[in-house]
Amino acid sequence: MAAEDGIVTACLIIIGNEILSGRTEDANLPFLARRLNEVGVRLADARVIPDVEDTIVDTVNECRARYDYVFTTGGIGPTHDDITGASIAKAFGVGWALNDEAHRILTTHYQMTGAKLNEARLKMAYTPLGAELIENPVSKAPGYRLENVYVFAGIPSVMQAMFESIAHTLTGGAPVLSRTVAATLPEGTIAADLGALQERYPGIDIGSYPFYRAGKFGCSLVLRTTDETALDAAAGELAGIIRDLGEQPIFGEEGDTT
């Protein structure tokens, strides 16, 4: 999908057995999806994969060729099950070595906290050769970037801080704009008119998401596009469709609970 119609695409690779076992619920995908929208990058794909070297290598190599940006989360801590960094070095065919700058950051950090910079913690100062560090203002051990692959921690507060460290460096297309119009109508009642609206506005991504509230069926209709003029026109037509069906349109914003 990369570069299609000037659209800038991204993929998120969530690395961790704990997500696939159900122990931990991922919170990084929704954050990244929303923040990427704001900088004009479309999250086009997300994968959840286990802490298995071959799987990480293959997935990273497939996705970095296919998308403009790849973000990984998880697996960069000090324990034996943290194998993301070494696997990414292998994916790029480069060495995995102590990074002097990361080493300085961790040395300073552990001197201040009084903990010992032992062999396990020192692993967090290793990066694939050629990687550029990404600041971690929360817990210091840095993330890093290698070409179009950004390696983040899995802990949401740390992942979010790392993303904000690099967000200004991303080159997006036009930001995706959205309008949400809700109606107390079952999807099946409005579906035909909605399909016709989609045909009249092929450049708008129109989604319908049903809800059931206070004993009534309704749907949130979400319009997404980079073209504000078309968006306003389609939202206006949609409001008219809802009124013609005997209900009042409820205007909201993306992210509403409706």
Next chain:
Amino acid sequence: MAAEDGIVTACLIIIGNEILSGRTEDANLPFLARRLNEVGVRLADARVIPDVEDTIVDTVNECRARYDYVFTTGGIGPTHDDITGASIAKAFGVGWALNDEAHRILTTHYQMTGAKLNEARLKMAYTPLGAELIENPVSKAPGYRLENVYVFAGIPSVMQAMFESIAHTLTGGAPVLSRTVAATLPEGTIAADLGALQERYPGIDIGSYPFYRAGKFGCSLVLRTTDETALDAAAGELAGIIRDLGEQPIFGEEGDTT
């Protein structure tokens, strides 16, 4: 990964622009992961993909060849953006046609509710040819199975009911057992001993998940295996490691917030 060491594997394909845009947070992965554990099936992979026919076709075909079971969620409603069913028919190279049994179910349902079974709603009675219906006790419009691919709704209450309708038909391996032992120790302090424990128990998947609570760093150490004897032995050794480091082990179960 299918059939490796007698392990039964599954993949979840989450279909929906609304997940990739950040509008809707997926809740089906954690549910499916936990329930599959209980029936001895390992969720080995999950994908989040947009409502794009080619992407659905390619992903379904890749995953149904690679894993024992494939589950899809989302895209089986009445609106124009619900294209999962037709895409899966295309993936299998079969027709997409009105299913008599589904037609009867919807006819009865809409007669009872008084809503009109219009063309949009009738779409929910279409299935790939050869599909076997999956009961939907919540909102009636059925899911279906074609070979090893199970097509579920995206709404969590409906998805869960559909899964429970078919759970007894899944053939799993030995259930994965787990023990969680937490310690008020930073990961970096226990990492070396933990790595050595992992080497002594190569058949156990040992994960470390850090937390920060009441001003102290800690980690939840999760041991997963089908071998209960090894699990008990390793959990006992782990408790000893924690005591040797001057802390008390905290025994818990998978799914604790620790």
